[in-house]
Amino acid sequence: LAKTTQPISMDSYEGQEVNITCSHNNIATNDYITWYQQFPSQGPRFIIQGYKTKVTNEVASLFIPADRKSSTLSLPRVSLSDTAVYYCLVGDPSASGGSYIPTFGRGTSLIVHP
């Protein structure tokens, strides 16, 4: 499985755009990139998934360069409620026999200040 590296923590202020970058140098051809968000005392929640270029939904955008060795989760105009841990995962969801097991690292702890 591709190993991921992301910053342990980040600080931001309300209204700013936050970009969290994840490195995955050994990403395989069939791997997708998925991000989850975890609030304190809750289980993680799926945010976004992508394969290449750019994906956008109502919550965030995901930018993936052509070499796919990294990806950036972009949160526009963060608020205090965006304070959470953000996990970057890499893997092949369509792996034969459904053998894909999402692997979570320590994630990035984002703190949004007033």
Added chain:
Amino acid sequence: GAGVSQSPSNKVTEKGKDVELRCDPISGHTALYWYRQSLGQGLEFLIYFQGNSAPDKSGLPSDRFSAERTGGSVSTLTIQRTQQEDSAVYLCASSSHSGSLIEQYFGPGTRLTVT
């Protein structure tokens, strides 16, 4: 619709006792995962069930840990002879494998404290 539910939400037990943690996945989800999360740490994979296939137990930390999934739905994680290092939040997730999108839905977790 109903999400993933787990019970109990909190469990305090004495060292050496056995505990059972329950997970009710989303109806129709074929995949079910158990994770463990210690304070300030990431999620540690424990075990994975997919349909009628044999479970992937590669993440279980010792033979004191076991899990079963009855009828392809409810799952129970059992920890025998609990130790203090077993104290953590135990999270269950389910998903419906559909092509390239694997979105896991997590339950609220069971906070286990071993005294």
